[in-house]
Amino acid sequence: QQQVRQSPQSLTVWEGETAILNCSYEDSTFDYFPWYHQFPGESPALLIAIRPVSNKKEDGRFTIFFNKREKKFSLHIADSQPGDSATYFCAASGGSNTNKVVFGTGTRLQVLP
Amino acid sequence: GGIITQTPKFLIGQEGQKLTLKCQQNFNHDTMYWYRQDSGKGLRLIYYSITENDLQKGDLSEGYDASREKKSSFSLTVTSAQKNEMAVFLCASSPGQSSYEQYFGPGTRLTVL
Numbered sequence: 001q002q003q004v005r006q007s008p009q010s011l012t013v014w015e016g017e018t019a020i021l022n023c024s025y026e027d028s029t030f031d032y033f034p035w036y037h038q039f040p041g042e043s044p045a046l047l048i049a050i051r052p053v054s055n056k057k058e059d060g061r062f063t064i065f066f067n068k069r070e071k072k073f074s075l076h077i078a079d080s081q082p083g084d085s086a087t088y089f090c091a092a093s094g095g096s097n098t099n100k101v102v103f104g105t106g107t108r109l110q111v112l113p
Numbered sequence: 114g115g116i117i118t119q120t121p122k123f124l125i126g127q128e129g130q131k132l133t134l135k136c137q138q139n140f141n142h143d144t145m146y147w148y149r150q151d152s153g154k155g156l157r158l159i160y161y162s163i164t165e166n167d168l169q170k171g172d173l174s175e176g177y178d179a180s181r182e183k184k185s186s187f188s189l190t191v192t193s194a195q196k197n198e199m200a201v202f203l204c205a206s207s208p209g210q211s212s213y214e215q216y217f218g219p220g221t222r223l224t225v226l
Contacts, residue, residue: 006155034214043203043217044156089155099144099163100171101215105155 004092006104014112019077021088021107026071029095033066035075037086038106044089048075080111115140117218119204124223128196134189134221136204145187146205146215149173156203162187191223198225 006023013019023033034049050057050064050073057064061080066073077084087108093101117138126132138145144163148156158171160179168179178190187204204218 032213036215043219044215045217046214049214099161099169101146101158103148103156103158108153 004090004102004104006090006107008107009105010108010110012110012112013080015080015082017080019080019084019109019111021075021077021090021109022072023074023090023092023104024070024072025092025102027092027095028071030092031094032092033064033073034091034093035062035064036089036091036103038089039086047088077109080109082111082113085109085111115142115216117204117206117216119202119218119221121221122219124221126191126194126223126225128194128225130191130194130225132191132194132223134191134202134204134223136187136189136218137185138187138204138206138216138218139185140206140208140216141184142206142216143184143209144207145181146207147171147177147179147187147189148203148205150201150203150220152199159189159202194223194225196225198223 035047036044037047038044048059048062055066061078063076087106089106090104120135146161147159157173159173162181165184180188201220205215207213207215
């Protein structure tokens, strides 16, 4: 199974709070887990990515936590800003169908000032 | 740096019409993708290609054809447009294996009358 499940569908937080977005996958051979963000009217763009050799990847206010045993990974956005308001997609790729990329259904994040 | 261009930006068709969307990239990337994004929804893979003249079906390939005659270009054909269909078609490319960042084009917005 190559499905990637993402939750919640939408999330509202106040400015300064930490937003937590979650994903899970089924194919244990996946070896690359990116998060993309998409602002209204724009195309998706890579935000941050992790490989299973690590269980944590940080880039500024953005952190991926990865749990290989449970096949779950999450994106934490610390000190959320109104400018972070966008739709966030997790994805998974590699493994048994190397070039295929499977996207989650997206989380629409709204950060209120 | 590089760029992905998609033409046309907007495409209006009639029910039953065959419609072709084009994508060009100058990253010299091996792998190219076509996704469909419906309003407020995630990305669904239609076709991808790992090299010139290669084609691989995604989960949404029925009703579409694709062509990769050159490394730099990847075209998608809607074989018979469905009435009231509205979606954005996104082209993307990545350097090689899927374990690399995907770069997305600006999209083609399709409306079928």
